Amino acid sequence: MRIVELNLAALDERYGRLRVRDRRRERQLVASLDEHGQQDAIFVIGEGDGRFVVVDGHKRVRALRRLRRDTVKAVVWDLPPTQALAAAYRAASREAYSAIEEGWLVYELHRVGKLDLGKAAASMGRSKSWASRRLALVEELPEWLSQDVATGELGAHAAANYLVPLTRGNGADGRLFAEKIRGLGLTDRQLGAIYTNYRASGNETRRKIVEDPARFLKVLAASAAGPQDPTLSEAENRAHKQLELVGNVALGLTRGLPPVLGYDAGEIARAKLWSAWERAAKRLALLDETVAALKAARKKNREEGYVEPGNAHGHLDAAKAGPRQPEDREGFEGGTQRGEGGDRQRASGSGAPERAAASAGALC
Numbered sequence: 331m332r333i334v335e336l337n338l339a340a341l342d343e344r345y346g347r348l349r350v351r352d353r354r355r356e357r358q359l360v361a362s363l364d365e366h367g368q369q370d371a372i373f374v375i376g377e378g379d380g381r382f383v384v385v386d387g388h389k390r391v392r393a394l395r396r397l398r399r400d401t402v403k404a405v406v407w408d409l410p411p412t413q414a415l416a417a418a419y420r421a422a423s424r425e426a427y428s429a430i431e432e433g434w435l436v437y438e439l440h441r442v443g444k445l446d447l448g449k450a451a452a453s454m455g456r457s458k459s460w461a462s463r464r465l466a467l468v469e470e471l472p473e474w475l476s477q478d479v480a481t482g483e484l485g486a487h488a489a490a491n492y493l494v495p496l497t498r499g500n501g502a503d504g505r506l507f508a509e510k511i512r513g514l515g516l517t518d519r520q521l522g523a524i525y526t527n528y529r530a531s532g533n534e535t536r537r538k539i540v541e542d543p544a545r546f547l548k549v550l551a552a553s554a555a556g557p558q559d560p561t562l563s564e565a566e567n568r569a570h571k572q573l574e575l576v577g578n579v580a581l582g583l584t585r586g587l588p589p590v591l592g593y594d595a596g597e598i599a600r601a602k603l604w605s606a607w608e609r610a611a612k613r614l615a616l617l618d619e620t621v622a623a624l625k626a627a628r629k630k631n632r633e634e635g636y637v638e639p640g641n642a643h644g645h646l647d648a649a650k651a652g653p654r655q656p657e658d659r660e661g662f663e664g665g666t667q668r669g670e671g672g673d674r675q676r677a678s679g680s681g682a683p684e685r686a687a688a689s690a691g692a693l694c
Contacts, residue, residue: 331405331406333405333406335402336402337401338394338395338399338401338402340380340381340382341374341381342382342384343383348435348438349389350428350430350486353482356392359393360393372402373386373414374404375411382406385417387402390402412438412445415435416450419435420454428486429464429467430471430489431486432454433464433465433467433469436451436464437465437469439453439454440461447461447462447465448461472501475493475494475497475505484508484511487518488511488516492522496525510540510541514544520547523547527539590603
């Protein structure tokens with residue numbers, strides 16, 4: 331093994347096909363090399379006639395080419411190709427290779443390099459059963475999917491966990507879905523949600539999911555948010571739900587705290603629960619101050635004869651009335667009205683306490 335400086339024109343990058351391209355990381359690498367120069371050497375093996383095959387460091391080579399550099403620092407290994415590839419894998423962190431890249435490497439060692447599968451696995455520091463699973467993964471990859479993963483059009487993790495299983499049942503759906511999600515920047519969680527719902531749905535719903543996955547995610551998010559009040563904005567609906575939740579949790583704790591904070595409560599539990607209550611009490615006090623300030627501002631406006639402008643929904647103008655609250659109506663307390671004497675009376679038949687108690691019971 332020796333460290334040399336090689337001309338980029340003397341490099342053979344045939345094994346670059348075993349690694350996935352990541353355009354974002356390569357842009358970062360280009361910027362780093364341009365500012366700091368090459369810090370880590372690539373690994374190569376000699377091929378004779380002054381040619382060298384890149385075993386590890388394909389991203390650095392591509393970045394140097396983009397910067398129009400002529401040379402690269404390299405470590406030359408005196409090893410056969412299969413041993414060099416396996417050694418590069420062992421030297422890298424486990425996170426450096428995706429499942430598909432590992433499968434491509436097993437394929438190269440076993441199918442191309444003619445190593446026994448058990449020996450190929452051992453050279454990578456893995457078991458034979460592991461190597462068999464990785465090999466099966468890439469051998470069932472459709473050519474178009476393999477190409478999309480290799481070029482970075484589709485993420486390797488998403489392909490292995492969602493697209494490969496999807497194409498097993500319906501290759502046409504898998505290909506259409508892959509085309510639709512390109513450029514959407516979906517997270518693994520979003521892709522997992524789509525795949526789970528696809529597997530659990532009938533043919534008509536599956537067709538809609540595949541044809542417009544972005545729209546399906548919006549519908550899924552709306553469904554998870556629950557029913558929305560059309561008279562309120564999105565922010566107002568969210569605040570309303572949060573207030574309902576706070577009330578329900580408070581009722582649930584009214585029932586749940588006595589059994590766990592009684593005279594026979596353990597010291598550890600007592601200390602942790604009281605500490606949690608103190609934090610919660612401070613936050614509830616802040617909420618109470620906020621509501622009090624809103625009510626005071628509203629009262630002042632009315633005493634001064636200020637006419638509150640409304641928007642299309644009849645709500646206060648946010649710029650003049652401060653933060654908008656979903657229950658920013660007379661008295662703020664939902665379900666109340668003024669009696670003949672001006673005192674507040676709870677509206678009869680509202681059923682609010684019963685519903686809240688039922689919800690609290692469900693939370694406990």
